[in-house]
Amino acid sequence: MATPKQVLKSIGPKLVPFFKTVAIYFVLFIPVEQPSIFAMVIKCLPILSLIAFVLLHGMSLGEEYAYSRRILLGLILSVFGDALLIWDDLFIHGLCAFLVAQCFYVSAFGFRPFNIYAASVVYTVMAVGLYLLMPGTSGVISFGMPVYAFLLMTMVWRAVARVQLFEELWTWTKLCSCMGGILFAVSDGCIGFNEFYGRVPHSQAIIMVTYYAAQLGISLSVVDSKASYLDSLRDNKFSVPVCQTANSDIEEDHLVEQAVISSRKTNASIWESSRKLVYRQGVLSNKPQ
Secondary structure (H helix, E strand, C coil), X not given: CCCHHHHHHHHHHHHHHHHHHXXXXXXXXXXXXXXXXXXXXXXXXXXXXXHHHHHHCCCCCCHHHHHHHHHHHHHHHXXXXXXXXXXHHHHHHHHXXXXXXXXXXXXXXXXXXXXXXXXXXXXXXXXXXXXXXXXXXXXXXXHHHHHHHXXXXXXXXXXXXXXXXXXXXXXXXXXXXXXXXXXXXHHHXXXXXXXXXXXXXXXXXXXXXXXXXXXXXXXHCCCCHHHXXXXXXXXXXXXXXXXXXXXXXXXXXXXXXXXXXXXXXXXXXXXXXXXXXHHHHHHHHHCCC
């Protein structure tokens, strides 16, 4: 597998539009208190660049691109969420768009390995966050926030669970998605505390830096997704003969056992026949003439 340095040389040019559009956003840095169509476009451009990045790494309806498709759909819905969150009265709509995006990310990351320890930590953090934020919510938000928080932290859990550092079953792309998931939670957590708990200093800068870094990390995870899928197929292919060999060994042992049992029965039958023959000969020899 290629090293991060080699991969960086190949993917670096494809990420140039992303870094340029992020630079444009922070150079202009339109305050959130000044919503406009122009502000919406500037905010969405970096994610649109990541959509192009994912597409440039290949896309089809084949199973080998199932992971990339789900990440792509998550990015597309994130763009809608970014656009809607520009205006305060569309906050719920933007939240719904990101909620569905989290569903696609969770679907992409999958549920193996399970890692109950990571789940325990992640959901404990979620419970503490909700405990602090829920008193400041009302109306639809009081229902929507726990649902979104659950899906967001489930995404974080699944992103973290993919990285098995102690078992050395990890790649740099899985590490990127892990960091992306964590940063996504930091960004959304900052939004929640800024809106429903208390003003966070430099909140807009913190939210957007962590958000763009999160989406970048998740997008980078598609780089070797096709290769990982093909490797899994190859591993499954080699595992089939092993299973067949194991089954053959079991069948062979069963046949040997049956042969031994049959041999024992045959020997017992021969011994019984011999005993009867000897008995008959003895009776005949003792019979008076």
